[in-house]
Amino acid sequence: MARSFESTRDNNIKATPSEAIVMGLSQDGGLFVPRDLSTIKLSTEDMKDAGFNQIAKQIIGLFFNDFSEEQLNESVNGAYDEKFDSKEIVPVVKVGDTFIMELFHGKTIAFKDIALSILPYLMKNAEKNCNSTEEIIILTATSGDTGKAALEGFKDIEGIRIVVFYPEHGVSQVQRLQMITQEGGNTHVVAIDGNFDDAQSAVKVILNDEIMRAGLKAKNIKFSSANSINIGRLIPQIAYYFSTYEKLVRDGEINRGDRINFVVPTGNFGNILAGYFAKQIGLPINKLICAANENNILRDFINTGIYDTNRPFIKTMSPSMDILISSNLERLLYYLSDCDNDYIAGLMKDLATGKKYEVKDSIKEKLKEEFWSSYCNEEETMEAIRRVFQTYGYVMDTHTAVAYKTYEDYIRATQDRTKTVVLSTASPFKFPGSVYSAIYGPSDKDELALMEELSERTGLLIPEVVNGLGDKKVLHKRTCKPGTMADEIMAIISEDQND
Numbered sequence: 001m002a003r004s005f006e007s008t009r010d011n012n013i014k015a016t017p018s019e020a021i022v023m024g025l026s027q028d029g030g031l032f033v034p035r036d037l038s039t040i041k042l043s044t045e046d047m048k049d050a051g052f053n054q055i056a057k058q059i060i061g062l063f064f065n066d067f068s069e070e071q072l073n074e075s076v077n078g079a080y081d082e083k084f085d086s087k088e089i090v091p092v093v094k095v096g097d098t099f100i101m102e103l104f105h106g107k108t109i110a111f112k113d114i115a116l117s118i119l120p121y122l123m124k125n126a127e128k129n130c131n132s133t134e135e136i137i138i139l140t141a142t143s144g145d146t147g148k149a150a151l152e153g154f155k156d157i158e159g160i161r162i163v164v165f166y167p168e169h170g171v172s173q174v175q176r177l178q179m180i181t182q183e184g185g186n187t188h189v190v191a192i193d194g195n196f197d198d199a200q201s202a203v204k205v206i207l208n209d210e211i212m213r214a215g216l217k218a219k220n221i222k223f224s225s226a227n228s229i230n231i232g233r234l235i236p237q238i239a240y241y242f243s244t245y246e247k248l249v250r251d252g253e254i255n256r257g258d259r260i261n262f263v264v265p266t267g268n269f270g271n272i273l274a275g276y277f278a279k280q281i282g283l284p285i286n287k288l289i290c291a292a293n294e295n296n297i298l299r300d301f302i303n304t305g306i307y308d309t310n311r312p313f314i315k316t317m318s319p320s321m322d323i324l325i326s327s328n329l330e331r332l333l334y335y336l337s338d339c340d341n342d343y344i345a346g347l348m349k350d351l352a353t354g355k356k357y358e359v360k361d362s363i364k365e366k367l368k369e370e371f372w373s374s375y376c377n378e379e380e381t382m383e384a385i386r387r388v389f390q391t392y393g394y395v396m397d398t399h400t401a402v403a404y405k406t407y408e409d410y411i412r413a414t415q416d417r418t419k420t421v422v423l424s425t426a427s428p429f430k431f432p433g434s435v436y437s438a439i440y441g442p443s444d445k446d447e448l449a450l451m452e453e454l455s456e457r458t459g460l461l462i463p464e465v466v467n468g469l470g471d472k473k474v475l476h477k478r479t480c481k482p483g484t485m486a487d488e489i490m491a492i493i494s495e496d497q498n499d
């Protein structure tokens, strides 16, 4: 029988895995979750000697059990192939006593590639499983990395169009160039005069606008999402927690059954939530360490149980973590409240009305049991990049540096010497300006010039996919305000029809 997913806010709203992927977001604004997570189990014994693709296939098949064997094979093998510049897909390197999980070997050199390489395949097959012939328009808000990864993933896929909204002044030059030079007849990119939270909130409202939905239905079109609010983004991410564990067992670094820690540079709480899912289904994880930048709302929440967005939004050198409303936290709270939909609906109402909520004591305790959290400021980020390069010759990007420094704080605070993996979510060449100045001091040159210099001085090769970025033709020039995103989408739809 197909597994049942439900809205975090209402257990009367149910969906099969395929329906949940196609819809992206539940119509009441909640997020789709499997209620029976605690009964879904996977033994690491079964993963012995498995490569990344096999592990991904097992995990995805376990959750999305209405996909056929053939659909799973097509999706996994189509996603994880030579597009990645490492055979292992997610290699792990040892830096001092710490393991670094490199999630940036895909087409856009950030960790979003792992899930967004496979999401188009999952969505196409899910459409088939739902017997739907509607065209899908994917709406995506990005803090910089999701946008490009989604554009690459969905480029030229028949029956799907994609519109990406990015904060005009909130992304790095490399991130912006990657998006506005995007090729593919079905891709659209719009700069908005606002931040990521503005973009994400507006996308959620548009996804649930009943009048728009009815108007589109008449044209045989529907919306979906490529943000991590889509369960099809989240589940594939569980794979690298398992594959890394297997690698450490294979290399003799740990014995099967040993518990390890993971440190996750966190923004929308998708990546670390995949780690929580991995633990729930059986991966021996001790602590999940949630690293924040100066937008340290998650650190405060994990330590106090109070989620308060009444604070300034700070632009940092780790822009993909510049987020104050972490959508996936809602999924975690659903599980920590023992799947109490009404309770979650209440918290989200508090958030919508007073911009804050406070969880009950039992959840505060569980948060502290499962997680540990701290944050890293701008100076500490630079210092960590410089120090790790000087000590080990390893070049970290700014997001990875936030995680690395937070891990050092963890050791100091807890004396816990459990083997630990730091998740590296982007290549240093995605943020060459900040990385270069951290190591070699400030420079007036632009990011593309610093990319070259970073390569020359460190001896690291510039990844093929960003080489020559400055010479590419700019293909996307649309801009709008968060309040007019819906109009922009309708304009794109009617222009396309006039083509």
Ligand SMILES: *Cc1c(COP(=O)(O)O)cnc(C)c1O
Pocket: 110, 111, 112, 145, 146, 228, 265, 266, 267, 268, 269, 270, 271, 272, 320, 321, 399, 425, 426
């Ligand atoms: C998206 C992103 C993050 C944050 O991941 P979440 O799943 O949103 O918590 C961290 N680092 C980089 C480089 C990213 O692109």
